Amino acid sequence: MSEPETLPKPRRRLPYWRLAAAAVIVLAGLAGGGALYAHSVIADIATTLPATPNIATLPVSTAVVDRTGQLLRPFTTAGGRWRLPVATAEVDRHFIEMLLAYEDRHFEQHGGIEWSSMFRAAGQYLGAGGHIVSGGSTLTMQVARLIEGEPTRNLGGKIRQMVHADALEHQLTKDQILTLYLTLAPYGGNIEGIRAASLAYFGKEPTRLTTAESALLVALPQSPEARRPDRDPAAARAGRDLVLDRMVAEGVISAEEAQGAKREPVPTARRDFPMFAAHMAQSAVEAQPNARKIDLTVDRRLQSVLERLGTARATALGPKVSVAIVVADQASGDILASVGSAGLFSQESDGYVDMTEAVRSPGSTLKPLIYGLAFELGLAHPESLIEDRPTAFGAYVPVNFDGFNRGTVTIRQALTESLNIPAIIVLDAVGTSRLVSRMKRAYANPLLPDDTAPGLAIGLGGVGVTLRDLVSIYAAIGRGGTPVHLQDGVKAPVAEAGEAAPVLDPTAAWYVSNILAGVPPPLNGSPGRIAYKTGTSYGYRDAWAIGYDGKTVVGVWVGRPDGAPVPGISGITAAAPILFEAFDRLATRTTPLRAAPPGVLFASNSELPLPLRRFRHPDDDKVARDAAPEIAFPADGVDVDLGIASGADLPLIIKIRNGAPPFTFFANGAPVGRSAFSRQNSWKPDGPGYVTLSVVDSEGRSDAVKVFLD
Template identity: 30%
Template sequence: MYKGKGFQKYAKPFVLKSIFISILVLLYVFCLPKKLFTKPTSTVIVSEKNELLGALIADDGQWRFPHENKVPEKFKTCVVQFEDAYFYKHPGFNPISIFKAVSQNIEAGKVQRGGSTITQQVIRLSRNNQSRTYFEKIIEIILATRLEIRHSKDEILAFWTSNAPFGGNVVGLNAASWRYFNRKATELSWAEAATLAVLPNAPNLIYPGKNKQQLLRKRNRLLKKLLLEKKIDSLTYQLSILEKIPDKPYPLPQIAPHLLQKVNQQKKGQFVQTTIDKNLQQQANDIVQQHYNQLSKNGIHNLAVLVLNVKTRKVLAYVGNSPTSKKNQKDVDVIDKPRSTGSILKPFLYAAMLDNGELLPNALVADVPTNFGSYHPENFDKTYAGAVSAKLALSKSLNVPTVSMLQQFGLEKFHHYLQQLQLKDIKKSANHYGLTLALGGAESNLWDLSKTYASMASTINHYSENSSRYFTNEFCEPTFYAEKKVDFGTKTSQKTIFDAASCYLTFESLKEVNRPDAEENWDFFDSSKQIAWKTGTSFGFRDAWAIGATKDFVVGVWVGNADGEGRPGLVGVQTAAPILFDVFDKLPNSAWFEKPFDEMTEVEICTKSGFRATQICEEKKSIFIQNSGLKTAPCPFHVLVNLDVSEQYQVNTSCESFANIKQKSWFVLPPLMAYYYKEKNPFYKSLPDFRKDCISDENNAMKFLYPSEKTTIFLPKDFEGKTNELILKVAHSNKNATLFWYLNSTFLGTTNELHQMAIVPKVGLHTISVTDNFGSEIRQTIIIK
């Protein structure tokens, strides 16, 4: 009983001591915050080669770059020699330095020297520079020893380097290096590294631009110490002390400011390596500057350029806007903003029709005045060719053939293709856009359009490089983050959206577009680059586009005003295309795309019509078409006609013996197409007339040129108040026909050869009827207002 009480008597203090010690140990273990520094940092972007492109100041107004794990060797040597020569030997504090500091402070009667190690300074920085008291110093020592246990010496030095003050609102070595020497810290000379090493000792007293002589003396003393410690040789020392102290801070580079803002929205306060090629970015900036100087004279203030690598889908250059004024919205990033597309979607319709087996590149399509209900599209130059090949309609960006092709293909079907392409600004139904969908009735943005051209180019590349296989995620998003690798998906035998042949034939057509400044024979020069490119101009001259693709690169250009103001001359080929080719001139040459033979078939086509040749096509040639093109109709424009021996007249057995009838193939266009076609094709031959002694079963076709279908017409008055005449026009397949004109059953007169009739009808509803001398009749209803 006595022994038990004695044991309890001595055990109780032991337990209390153990608990107390355990609490102290726990407090020591957890005394250091998990994250030492929580202040906001600058968003910093660098190029693919780690060259600084730009930075945004931190939210607290400091230039504080994100934490860097590595400290450049020169600066490491300088700062250790200046701040803490025994840094790599002490456990977080230096007793000798503390003893000297206390002695000097007691002798002076005030705090003159801190005796802090770099580790203690890191703790002090993390605690927001608490007031200097002995109690605070004890806390710093405790936390410093804990920091030494948690981190290596180099990690501790990296904390100090990233968070030490360097004068003004500059925090951290990397920000200081750029602000004071306009270069990254790894490129500093010994003199520059020494200059920065002495700044944190008194950052508010001396820094570039303030007390230069004091700064110079401190730097040189450190260089002298480096010489004595044999860290540098005498020659390096002599050259270093000759270097000047910088006069004032440099502005940080702003090479890709709009990309910086975009990155800041996604990765604020981080150090981000982008995919940007700094040299190309600067060249693109210079090109934009040059063109902006000219365009701004015409009140055109904004433009954007995007360059993509087709094979990696990485962004190589990103110019979000021109260097215009704040008034003209220079800070708006136009690249991802929806704008009216103009003609820039036409290649997608062309590719879709090829892919669907509803078109051949050489096939003739109608280019004649046409009304689609109340919609009356016109070509840019207000002229018509009658009939043009589909690929020429694309390369010349003709509006009327495009709308005819869209109506033939189907509005809903084309809209579905655009949805598959993930053009995110085309949000509404097909009926909302109507047939204007291919002419600028919809909106899209430079990012989505450029990525689609890149995906089409990549489809051809991948098909050729992977044994005629596609990738499931071919039409993917590009990236401007260096660490992100674009995932093209897995290989498949099935196309993603467009097959390789349709993409190839589309680019073949776009390659034939004439370059600006009437360089119509540019493709004959050896130094030229083969580029598939397309321009677009929106209604009202508000947006000008140019996008070009090669095997390796896509360049997209938009020009206009951010506020939507239209300007005369704001046309794609005049304003955007020159920028496009200036940028391509800075890119390496690319070989042309390989022909995807496994997706193509060699067939004979009719030379004149471009359709698959029939037996009666007199001129044929062999070309490779997409496999789906085998579904297209044979040539509809060649007919067999019976001629007399002289081939001047059509005949039949009513007027000529069978033995004297010569049968011949003849290229015949419908009358409206023929009317315009022969104006630009003088070698086009209309069908010969029937010989007068023959009983003709000829179908004499005629059609209104103007007005076409039911339409409303406004007749203006001249300066004398007289109402202008309305000119009626009709095309007839028989040049010898006589036409009889009527307005509301009232006879107006007759015409021969040139069938035009001038009338001045009253306001209201009228019926125009025309009868030829063969008994055929056409009618048209018009409304006069």
């Protein structure tokens, strides 16, 4: 139920001055005070009543909830109390029935004061020589007492409570009064309100309560400290059973139902409040300190199972080892789970540190993006050959992880086996600045030592990134090269002006995904299920595994938050098994990877165009990082079979390497397409024959080829 920002108009009934005066006469006049005394007391009370609370702004605990509204983590109020926002519609109706039957049978009919009860209380007051025996309080009067925060076991307090209750009835609806009671009622210690009490004593929301649970929650506010289940279970049971007997007498429940409820055990300890996505929830509250409720993109079920998974796997790896996991939806960028550590309160593994946002070395996890750039620039194909031999780049001499060289390998093999030397050769060709630029296009924030220019070492982990950065990069690759902002509900994504620049073109992204789908899985994984890559940073400090299917991307980090080495740790042995287990715990089955886009060249090495059969380094004559554009396909003078004669009428895919986008494409001098970022264009000719294809880049540089189409 959403509460109005302004209070409703008063209902038309007897003015509260007259009702209050009558109340005072009942309690005071019968004792000899008289009407003049009544009016004097009323006047004094009316000027000192506190402002009627607005439920929409009543101070409550901040509730951080998941994407479906389920509670992830509540925080205490400024006064250290657990007082969670609640609406009557969110409370079990059976509990409401029992509460009204026990506390205030005529709640819907009276105007704040139950006169029959007040006359009974007045008679008891006189018979007891001026001592209040029973208060005769309605729910509205109890709300008045809760707002005042003062006891009412004296005549003056009871009169003030009656005057205040009448004022509340004029200013609030019955539902609002009931909501205030459900929010403010004391349940022992620093627990206030039905929702906090249900979570503290039963570990669940009050939406569905058993008869026994409802009875206990009705009984506790009467003597919240004396009946606290965590301190005196016997007193709590006695209070609960008293309510159950009363409910039988009132006809609310049957005797059989009451007997069954009495057999239920009474809780003997307070439960911990939910604390899912603890790091993210803390960040959310720091960003919105005055919010009553904060909605995150997290899925509580998935978050819960992945937190247990991370804790279990970290425990097996050692007391100082932590695990971080991020799961995101590729389409929206919503973070569905964010496990910041192996346990928030773990002192040995520094559980308070959110390792999803800690800057670490990515190891080999940037290699897919390096090769993707080579595919996009027309420098390579997955089946292109490349040399894995000792190579020096000035003073920098990369070596493979295992220290061995394979000789001549395909790009596919080099990425599948995560060979270091071929990756650096390719990085030297595509350019470190281009790699960093594409990382930023994916909304990652790579950090270099002292803002130095990027060197070749970044290809093997010589750059600082976070787990979220890597998940964002791999999400873009899984989406066909289109970037997406990761969103968690804490910070609004930065608005982009116009079309976002792609991280890779669709063909290059597909090539990368196709290779990563063939990476051998760990012992607990199935081959071909996801596209994934592992990485291990220098000195065995960080183990990574990032993977995706056609819908979801998951990132895993394993290591020590203090940056100390973990001997023997690696991405394939420590992080990859967790990655595959995380996919096992998703609510949906694995979604197939994206289908091949137009322009993908399915060919063995021998079937590739000659320039693509072997990777060409910038030291070769024709390729340079800042060279003019060159039509990589089709090659000059070739025949291209488009099936025109047979009626297949296939489009011609024109591919460009080098040059600066955007590119304008021409056929026989007539423009046939323009691409803002892509390095290829699809064109369907009118018929067979010779055609001159040309391309012009943003700097006016051009290239042309003549081919025969049939």
